[in-house]
Amino acid sequence: MRFTLDKNxxxxxxxxxxxxxxxxxxxxxxxxLANSPFYKDKFSEKDIASISKLSDLSKxxxxxxxxxxxxxxxxxxxxxxxxxxxxxxxxxxxxPVSIALSKNDLDRLAYNEARSLEIADxxxxxxxxITTTLDKCFMAGMAYYLGLTKIGAAxxxxxxxxxxxxxxMIKQINPTALIAVPSFLQKLGANSSSIxxxxxxxxxxxxxxxxxxxxxxxxxxxxxxxWHLDLxxxxxxxxxxxxxxxxxxxxxxxxxxxxxxxxxxDVNGNEVAxxxxxxxxxxxxxxxxxxxxxxxxxxxxxxxxxxCACGRITPRLGPIEGRxxxxxxxxxxxxxxxQIEEVLHLHPTASPYLIEIDQDENGLDSVSIILPETxxxxxxxxxxxxxxxxxxxKPNLKISSISAIQKLLFRGNSRKPKKIIDNRNA
Amino acid sequence: MRFTLDKNxxxxxxxxxxxxxxxxxxxxxxxxLANSPFYKDKFSEKDIASISKLSDLSKxxxxxxxxxxxxxxxxxxxxxxxxxxxxxxxxxxxxPVSIALSKNDLDRLAYNEARSLEIADxxxxxxxxITTTLDKCFMAGMAYYLGLTKIGAAxxxxxxxxxxxxxxMIKQINPTALIAVPSFLQKLGANSSSIxxxxxxxxxxxxxxxxxxxxxxxxxxxxxxxWHLDLxxxxxxxxxxxxxxxxxxxxxxxxxxxxxxxxxxDVNGNEVAxxxxxxxxxxxxxxxxxxxxxxxxxxxxxxxxxxCACGRITPRLGPIEGRxxxxxxxxxxxxxxxQIEEVLHLHPTASPYLIEIDQDENGLDSVSIILPETxxxxxxxxxxxxxxxxxxxKPNLKISSISAIQKLLFRGNSRKPKKIIDNRNA
Numbered sequence: 001m002r003f004t005l006d007k008n009x010x011x012x013x014x015x016x017x018x019x020x021x022x023x024x025x026x027x028x029x030x031x032x033l034a035n036s037p038f039y040k041d042k043f044s045e046k047d048i049a050s051i052s053k054l055s056d057l058s059k060x061x062x063x064x065x066x067x068x069x070x071x072x073x074x075x076x077x078x079x080x081x082x083x084x085x086x087x088x089x090x091x092x093x094x095x096p097v098s099i100a101l102s103k104n105d106l107d108r109l110a111y112n113e114a115r116s117l118e119i120a121d122x123x124x125x126x127x128x129x130i131t132t133t134l135d136k137c138f139m140a141g142m143a144y145y146l147g148l149t150k151i152g153a154a155x156x157x158x159x160x161x162x163x164x165x166x167x168x169m170i171k172q173i174n175p176t177a178l179i180a181v182p183s184f185l186q187k188l189g190a191n192s193s194s195i196x197x198x199x200x201x202x203x204x205x206x207x208x209x210x211x212x213x214x215x216x217x218x219x220x221x222x223x224x225x226x227w228h229l230d231l232x233x234x235x236x237x238x239x240x241x242x243x244x245x246x247x248x249x250x251x252x253x254x255x256x257x258x259x260x261x262x263x264x265x266d267v268n269g270n271e272v273a274x275x276x277x278x279x280x281x282x283x284x285x286x287x288x289x290x291x292x293x294x295x296x297x298x299x300x301x302x303x304x305x306x307x308c309a310c311g312r313i314t315p316r317l318g319p320i321e322g323r324x325x326x327x328x329x330x331x332x333x334x335x336x337x338x339q340i341e342e343v344l345h346l347h348p349t350a351s352p353y354l355i356e357i358d359q360d361e362n363g364l365d366s367v368s369i370i371l372p373e374t375x376x377x378x379x380x381x382x383x384x385x386x387x388x389x390x391x392x393x394k395p396n397l398k399i400s401s402i403s404a405i406q407k408l409l410f411r412g413n414s415r416k417p418k419k420i421i422d423n424r425n426a
Numbered sequence: 427m428r429f430t431l432d433k434n435x436x437x438x439x440x441x442x443x444x445x446x447x448x449x450x451x452x453x454x455x456x457x458x459l460a461n462s463p464f465y466k467d468k469f470s471e472k473d474i475a476s477i478s479k480l481s482d483l484s485k486x487x488x489x490x491x492x493x494x495x496x497x498x499x500x501x502x503x504x505x506x507x508x509x510x511x512x513x514x515x516x517x518x519x520x521x522p523v524s525i526a527l528s529k530n531d532l533d534r535l536a537y538n539e540a541r542s543l544e545i546a547d548x549x550x551x552x553x554x555x556i557t558t559t560l561d562k563c564f565m566a567g568m569a570y571y572l573g574l575t576k577i578g579a580a581x582x583x584x585x586x587x588x589x590x591x592x593x594x595m596i597k598q599i600n601p602t603a604l605i606a607v608p609s610f611l612q613k614l615g616a617n618s619s620s621i622x623x624x625x626x627x628x629x630x631x632x633x634x635x636x637x638x639x640x641x642x643x644x645x646x647x648x649x650x651x652x653w654h655l656d657l658x659x660x661x662x663x664x665x666x667x668x669x670x671x672x673x674x675x676x677x678x679x680x681x682x683x684x685x686x687x688x689x690x691x692d693v694n695g696n697e698v699a700x701x702x703x704x705x706x707x708x709x710x711x712x713x714x715x716x717x718x719x720x721x722x723x724x725x726x727x728x729x730x731x732x733x734c735a736c737g738r739i740t741p742r743l744g745p746i747e748g749r750x751x752x753x754x755x756x757x758x759x760x761x762x763x764x765q766i767e768e769v770l771h772l773h774p775t776a777s778p779y780l781i782e783i784d785q786d787e788n789g790l791d792s793v794s795i796i797l798p799e800t801x802x803x804x805x806x807x808x809x810x811x812x813x814x815x816x817x818x819x820k821p822n823l824k825i826s827s828i829s830a831i832q833k834l835l836f837r838g839n840s841r842k843p844k845k846i847i848d849n850r851n852a
Contacts, residue, residue: 081551083580086599098599106575125507134560134567135585137595141560142583145568149532154509157568159561169563173512173524413591 009258010312017257017313018054024285025261026051029060032291035077038067039293054261055271062269062281062294068239069097075290078102083289087139089238090416099139099238102288106146108259109139109241113147115256116243119312120203120232122177124152129175131166131184132205133159136415139238140205144179153177163191170197178202182209182219182231186348189226201230203245206416208319208338209233212277212302214251217319218345235320239295240282244317249309252302252316260284262317263294264303274305279324280317298324300336326422328357328365330393337420340369343390347383350375352405356398356421365424367395372402435684436738443739444480447683450711452477455486458717461503464493465719480687481697488695488707488720494665495523501716504528509715513565515664516842525565525664528714532572534685535565535667539573541682542669545738546629546658548603550578555601557592557610558631559585562841565664566631570605579603589617596623604628608635608645608657612774615652627656629671632842634745634764635659638703638728640677643745644771661746665721666708670743675735678728678742686710688743689720690729700731705750706743724750726762752848754783754791756819763846766795769816773809776801778831782824782847791850793821798828 012020029048032039042061050056068075076083084103088096101109122128128148134141134157141159148155158169166188169175174197178185182204209220209231216224220231235253236243242260244253255262263271264278272278280297302318322336337355344350354370369387371380380397388394409417438446455474458465468487476482494501502509510529514522527535548554554574560567560583567585574581584595592614595601600623604611608630635646635657642650646657661679662669668686670679681688689697690704698704706723728744748762763781770776780796795813797806806823814820835843 080553080580081578083553084575084578085581085583086553087583088595088598096598100580103575103578127506127509127512133585135583136587137583142571149510149529152507152510152529154506154526155511157511157513157561157563159559161562169514172514172522413594 010314012313014313021054021257021261022051028285032293036075036291038071038074060294062296063292064296065298072097076100077291078289087238088137100289104288108286109143110146110150112242112256112259113143114150116234116245117147117151119245119247119254121248122151122153126177127154127175128177128179129156129158129169131158131178131180163188167195171195175199180204181206182223183207186222189223204231204233210319212318212321218342222345222348235317237297239292240284241287242284247308247310251308252304252318254312255315257314262303275302277302277321300324326420328367330365330367333393335391339391343386346386347379349379350383352409354405354408354419354421357424359424368398369395370398370400370405372405373399436740438739440739443683447480447687448477451687454711458719462501462717464497464500486720488722489718490722491724498523502526503717504715513664514563526715530714534712535569536572536576538668538682538685539569540576542660542671543573543577545671545673545680547674548577548579552603553580553601554603554605555582555584555595557584557604557606589614593621597621601625606630607632608649609633612648615649630657630659636745638744638747644768648771648774661743663723665718666710667713668710673734673736677734678730678744680738680740680742683740688729701728703728703747726750752846754793756791756793759819761817765817769812772812773805775805776809778835780831780834780845780847783850785850794824795821796824796826796831798831799825
């Protein structure tokens with residue numbers, strides 16, 4: 001398989017697109033059946049032959065994060081000698097799960113990110129400072145690097161660092177764009193003082209920029225207070241190895257139809273209606289080393305199939321509104337930690353914070369927000385009022401030292417800060 | 427220019443090799459003359475035409491680190507749009523200097539590292555954990571990554587981290603080899619406890635493994651106390667973008683003749699005899715974005731031109747014995763900080779340390795070694811005896827807290843620990 005940029009696919013009529021995806025899906029399933037020890041008993045050539053439309057995929061078995069963790073080596077579908085890279089992803093139990101890539105998977109990753117960057121209007125004229133790491137076995141950093149090189153942009157592999165370090169690099173090399181986590185952009189903007197720069201845009205990862213209706217969320221508003229940037233959201237995960245990225249319309253991330261099949265499923269595993277919330281379930285196409293079929297991400301979002309104002313006919317994926325496993329039933333009301341975080345972002349002094357979810361002796365959920373001792377009483381009272389207004393239920397507030405919070409944020413040698421402590425299945 | 431592995435070049439008779447290098451050199455100089463603002467007044471087409479043997483290069487002007495820092499943008503020989511990456515290198519004044527790369531330069535870097543890895547006997551069957559960073563705009567990390575991928579080895583981009591983190595990754599992914607700084611290998615080995623692994627070799631960078639006579643130095647002996655590894659040294663720098671790597675004979679790093687011209691010069695700029703100490707001066711061939719001619723690295727080493735026992739006819743570069751700028755005249759004796767470090771490695775409890783060089787009111791050099799307060803008096807007395815025996819002169823010993831030493835090691839936002847404080851030209 002060769003990956004050459006062909007953007008025409010984004011503008012294909014729906015039926016042609018479906019035919020094309022059905023063909024790619026069958027090819028992917030045939031490869032998987034022939035090579036994956038995990039899938040060989042899960043379906044047959046007959047099942048594949050019976051597929052005539054995308055919804056026929058629903059007859060196939062789903063794959064959970066637990067499957068990938070428990071039977072990790074059964075997913076390897078090439079010889080070890082053909083593995084060119086191992087990356088890791090956070091498993092369900094905190095122990096990282098390794099994902100192998102073939103040379104072709106790496107080429108596919110570069111192609112995927114190049115497509116994503118083009119949708120986000122990054123060009124060969126851009127000089128892009130990467131403010132996330134290429135180390136710690138993260139897939140993402142390498143995807144950005146390879147994608148940027150593929151579109152001919154210039155890369156500055158700065159990696160994680162203090163705002164001071166990043167401003168030093170900005171002064172020295174003069175980038176036009178950043179790749180960053182939104183909350184870091186807020187911090188960087190707040191530290192800019194009066195440094196001259198030509199940065200006009202950022203590709204944002206790890207945290208959503210919009211609300212479910214595509215209006216800017218609080219984090220995006222906070223960033224806008226510090227500097228004027230064209231912010232584009234991109235959503236991906238190590239397992240899916242494919243990005244959903246916003247075009248200039250900022251109405252969800254565009255699906256790359258040659259690389260992934262997307263289903264949004266309800267709790268019973270049935271596809272929800274267009275625009276309804278459900279679990280993002282993906283079948284990444286053309287993966288060689290560890291192909292997956294109907295992988296359940298645990299992320300909750302909506303699919304929007306109406307043609308985008310940008311002209312692309314490809315469906316769009318709305319912002320991640322929560323994680324299935326983190327659903328909280330608080331005093332009869334269903335909430336997700338993301339909703340709590342959205343309120344916390346209204347109160348920048350309530351940082352760093354932690355959200356702790358417990359189950360009481362009656363099996364009922366309880367939620368505590370741990371705030372730093374630097375947060376004033378007035379501020380925490382005001383936060384509580386906002387929480388009650390937005391969620392209709394009130395979590396507990398607790399106070400802790402910043403160092404204790406920092407330590408918990410990176411508990412268990414975590415590579416990413418984990419702001420949510422869910423003790424319910426511990 | 428296409429980079430495809432052709433190892434036959436290592437076995438060419440000396441005269442054929444020289445002819446081939448002369449051709450590549452002329453091509454490089456013609457490109458540089460036509461495209462580099464810095465070099466356009468430095469030489470002419472006539473100078474290039476007059477070259478018939480490698481030693482004719484001596485008529486060309488040399489390029490210093492100061493030139494590269496002071497006239498940085500004058501070295502850019504392609505349009506900014508064709509730059510695909512900016513890396514940085516530590517300048518003379520501590521302020522990093524940026525080096526631009528074209529797509530072709532990146533391909534050349536991958537080719538260079540693939541050649542280097544093959545000389546070090548790394549193969550497609552290896553799974554290699556990189557324990558140095560791919561961030562902070564270092565060129566090296568990306569060179570390893572691209573080279574490993576090119577030879578078909580599997581890469582684990584672990585990056586910098588604690589020994590505990592690296593052992594976790596080793597347990598999980600089971601690598602066969604490491605890329606590491608030797609002193610980190612010592613630390614990692616000391617932390618291994620009884621963890622099962624299949625690591626048999628390491629490519630070592632940043633610090634030499636051998637003495638000038640190719641016997642193992644103290645650091646290599648220290649590593650051997652903890653674990654049995656086939657250690658291969660590789661020497662390179664961001665400016666030269668080319669590695670000198672040891673084969674199984676461990677008698678210096680082999681020159682890659684299609685990628686670099688090496689001169690070893692005395693203080694007057696004349697080439698020294700084979701096996702004599704002098705300044706490593708390089709002309710990296712085929713570089714597009716920032717071509718250099720006779721770049722003075724400041725590193726001191728010896729060239730060995732006798733055919734290697736491995737069969738390769740290519741010359742070898744001995745271990746770095748010091749830096750020109752760090753030459754110390756102590757009580758009439760010439761020494762280099764590397765010689766002091768060699769003695770310090772005999773005393774592992776004298777770590778972390780700093781070497782401070784000053785000039786007294788009479789313009790004479792003085793040297794102090796700053797040791798941590800955890801180092802006992804008995805240990806520091808024993809160190810002093812060893813220093814006197816090896817150097818024939820005695821530096822001063824000072825005591826400081828570990829935290830103060832750590833702070834000084836990374837002074838001025840340095841990306842690498844700087845163990846030598848030279849106050850003479852400050």
